[in-house]
Amino acid sequence: MGGGTGDAERPAPVRTLLLWCPDWPVVAAEIVDGVPASAPVAVLHANRVYACSTAARAEGVRRGLRKREAQNRCPQLIVVDHDPGRDARAFESVVAAVEEVAAGVEVIRPGACALVARGPARYFGGEEQAAERIVEHVAQTCLVESQIGIADGLFAAGLAARTGQLVPPGGTPEFLAGLPVEALGRPALTDLLRRLGLRTLADFAALPAGDVLARFGFDAALAHQLAAGRDHRRLAVRRPPPDLAVTETYDEALDRVDAAAFAARSLAERLHETLAGHALACTRLGIEAVTEHGQELHRVWRHDGLLSAAAIADRVRWQLDGWLSGTNRRPGAGGRPVPPRPTSGIIRLRLVPDGLLAQAGLQPGLWGETGAERDRAHRALSRVQGILGPDAVLTAVLGGGRSPSDQARLVPWGDERTPGRPATPPWPGRLPPPAPAVVLPAPVPAAVYDSTGELVVVTARLAVSAAPVRLVVGAAAPVEIVGWAGPWPLDERWWAPAEARRRARFQVRLADGGALLLSLAGGQWAVEAVYD
Structure with a gap:
């Protein structure tokens, strides 16, 4: 009366199709950062080569x-830092392309995804035809080269994909038998097996399973099952993201603002209901329109909170008003071009939500961040953006830096308020608080004199020639300096002579009650900021 379950009673490994994109970290760097993958490229992690291009391998890089x-x-090697987030973002388009051909995809890692082979094989008339169709679709859609392996189980399919093999049903143990133990992907176990004289997966699979578990542990026991072709792990199929965009086509073209406003509210309510059905809300809204003459218009609106149904309707109405009335033909900030006025009425309108969050993902603040006054101001500024363009209304965001002018970044109203530089580094040489109230757009030339009327200078050892006594700004009358602090040296980008900056900065208090931030560079004084 046995109590165990034999191998004959276990379910057979599922036929698995695995798509593998060779050198994916290099390909992702080309897709995201524009690094040419055809050149010698190496992706580094912990100062070691994590992946490299074909051209780099030809030069001996491993x-x-x-x-x-x-x-x-x-x-001539091009060095790129390893970025797992970049690899995952770039691979999303490949997974989406595979899902257009076959359902039930699991992402193994950036650069590899798998699915059960039975469905595509039955639909396309065989496993070979399914593999060819998926590889061709990925190449045409994403311009990415890929290889497919099919075998019994995920582990064998991954190894088969390296050489583009389709292992016949039941042939997986024979396929695995001749592979070296390094194929297990476990360096510590591989080194141990080598020292024991076990060179191939067949040698390892021939060991009794109980002895492997007792001698090497649980992870080695799992590897022993894989080496024997007993891979019973089920695929964790991912659910493709739902298509949340809403589209409406109009029999009569929208060429009047009032008709467009009515259409905007109806479509905005549909979008809000769709998002609410998935317990989501958006912080960015893409508005796309197509005219009778085939002209395509597009604009993205951003919001620093969650867009309600009314907020979505307002932005669509403002944008359609700008397009149909032609007011958005004015140039944006800095002469930036904006889309021209439509040459005919709008026949198709599409709203695409972006920046999706759970509805409880943003919690309004307790003091001053909500209320009718803020909402009115937000609507007014957004309306100005609809007329003049998104760069017409800017707000300042503070970040890291050593000088006040480096710490502020101007972003369009409603955009994500991300600083230009992270504030977490120590920023050696940064000015101590308090921060100046007004940072001048361009430093104003000045001169600082000592009690003898000589210009104050700073030596290479940061020694001040004399105490500052008098300040002259431009053609203005001299002002007495009653207090000062400094110098705070700043020596940036010394390794790049064309970009190097070396300055000494002073905080001075004047007899007329004012306080200024001064800088001295190359023997020339300047006023950089004003303290309140």
């Missing part, structure tokens, strides 16, 4: 090499 050794082998 995974695991240190950066210096890789550059010695290939002096």
Whole structure:
């Protein structure tokens, strides 16, 4: 009366199709950052080569090499830092392309995804035809090269994809038998097996399963099952994101603002209901329109909170008003061009939500961040953007930096208020508080004199030639300095002579009650900011 379950009673591994994109970190760097993947490229992690291009391998670069050794082998090597987020973002388009052909995709890692082979094989008339169709669709849609392996189980399918093999049903143990133990992807276990004289997966699979578990542990027991072709893990199929965009086509073209406003409210309510059905809200809204003559118009509106149904309707109405009335033909800030006025009425309108969050993802503040006054101001400024363009209304965002002029970044109203530089680094040489109230757009030339009437200078060792006594700004009358602090030195980008900046900064208090931030660079004094 046995109590165990034999191998014969276990379900057979599922036929699995795995798509693999070679050198994906390099390809992702080309897609996101424009790094040419055809050139010698190496992606580094912890100062070692994590992935490299074909051209780099031709020069002797291999995974695991240190950066210096890789550059010695290939002096023209382009070095890129490893960024898992970049790899995942770039791979999303590949997964979406696969889902257009076959359902039930699991992302194994950026650069590899898998699905059960039975469905595509039955639909396309065989596993080989399904593999060819998926590879061709990915190449046409994403301009990405890929390879497919099909075998019994995910582990064997991943190894088969490396060489583009389609292992016949039941042939997975034979396919795995001749592979080296390094194929397990477990360096510590591989080293141990090598020292024991086990060179191939067949050697490892021949060991008794109980002895492997007792001697090497649970992870080695799992690897032993994989080496024997007993891969029973089910795929964790991902659910493709729902299409939340709403579209409306009009039999009669919208060429009047009042008709467009009515259409905007109806479509905005549909979008809000769709988002609410998924417990979502958006912080960005894409508005797309097509005219009778085929002209395509597009604009993205941003909001620093969650867009309600009324807020969505307002932005669509403002944008349609700007398009139909032609007011948005004025140039934006800095002469930025804006879309021209439509040459005919609008026959199709589409709203695309972006920046999706759970409805409880943003909690309004307790003091001053909500209320009728803020909403009115927000509507007025958004209306100005609808007329003059998104860059017509800007707000300042504080971030990191060593000078007041470096810490502020202007962003369009309603855009994400992300600082230009992170505030977390220590920023050595940064001015101590308090911060000046007014930062001048351009420094104003000035001169600082000592008690003898000589110009005050700072030596290379940051020694002040004499105490500052008098300040002259431009052609204005001299003002007595009653207090001062400094110098605070600043030596930035010294390794790039064309971009290097070296200054000494002073805080001075004047007899007329004013306080200024002064800088001295190359023997020339200037006023950079004013304290309140």
